[in-house]
Amino acid sequence: MGTKIEGHGIPFDPIEPADLDTPPLKAVSEKNIIEDNAQPANLPQTKKTNSRIVLILLTIITLLFFSAAIALYVAKENEINQRLKVQAELEQLQSDKAVVDRELKSTLLVKEQLEIDLAQRKENYNVLLGQCQQQQSDNEALMEKFNEKMKLVNSLKGRLEKEEQDKKLLGSKFEAINLEYDDVKKQLSQIRMAKDALENRILQLSRKRRANTVELETIVVDSDNPVNPMSAAGDSASKPLFIKLGPPARLEGQVLVVNKEFAFVVINIGEKDGIQESQVLDVYRGQDLLGKVKVERIYDTMSSAVILPEATKQELKEGDIVKLI
Secondary structure (H helix, E strand, O other): OOOOEOOOOOEOOOOEEEEEEEOOOOOHHHHHHHHHHHOOHHHHHHHHHHHHHHHHHHHEEEEEEEEHHHHHHHHHHHHHHHHHHHHHHHHHHHHHHHHHHHHHHHHHHHHHHHHHHHHHEEEEEEHHHEEEHHHHHHHHHHHHHHHHHHHHHHHHHHHHHHHHHHHHHHHHHHHHHHHHHHHHHHHHHHHHHHHHHHHHHHHHHHHHHHHOOOOOOOOOOOOOOOHHHHHHHHHHHHHHOOOOOOOOOEEEEEEEEEEEOOOOEEEEOHHOOOOOOEEEEEEEEEEEEEEEEEEEEEOOOOOEEEEHHHHHOOOOOOOOEEEEE
16 A cells, blocks of 8 residues: 555555556666677667657656646645645634633623722712711711700709709798798688687677667658647657668778788678678779779678789788779
């Protein structure tokens, strides 16, 4: 078997010289040529030899031509193979280029996405930064409010301490008021005793007045029958004379006690004087109207009345006069 030559993938076996049915060529030397020229008698032999030489030369030329054709074919095949190889490499390069292009495109997409993510992160960072700044501002505002609250707490604490002191002071005042209340009770008791004594005195005077009342008889004068004065006197003595008085004067009284804390007064007009609850009395000082009081409680000889603030212009005092409206 000969050498295997690839061309487009087709095996090729070159023809070897041993396959020809020709005898091997002998070396042609100058001596042989001279001998051939020197033997003209052997012309047929010479022609035969020449024929062989020509045949050998033709064979050699054929072999050379065939070898050249083979070499050309091999060169062409090599060129084709080289071209195919180059084309394959080019295709590989193009494929690699496509892969690189895809990777580049993917990288660009990733880059764009990363840029978008970076921009989003920057935006988020700015938002977070703004929130942090706002939070810091809010914290500062809260701190200011906290400081204000602390000032208020301290102020309230001071006020509480002051109120505690005021409470103690009020306790002392309350004790003083209790003492004053006891004094007022004593004074009220004295006033009641004085009132009772005054009522007794008035009662005595009233009885005395009734005992000293003169009963007069009505004297009738008749012009046709003159009456004896003595008989008239006797008749008048036998019949009582009743004098009809006018309507009673306006009820008046006096303020005995004024309680400013609870806004009420005690007056010396009571149930015996005909006063009734819820009646409104005018309070005078001389000819000046000071205000009005409304009867709340009634006792026998005195009453308590609340001061009407909307109708009271001046401060009431003990000794002011009250009149029934």
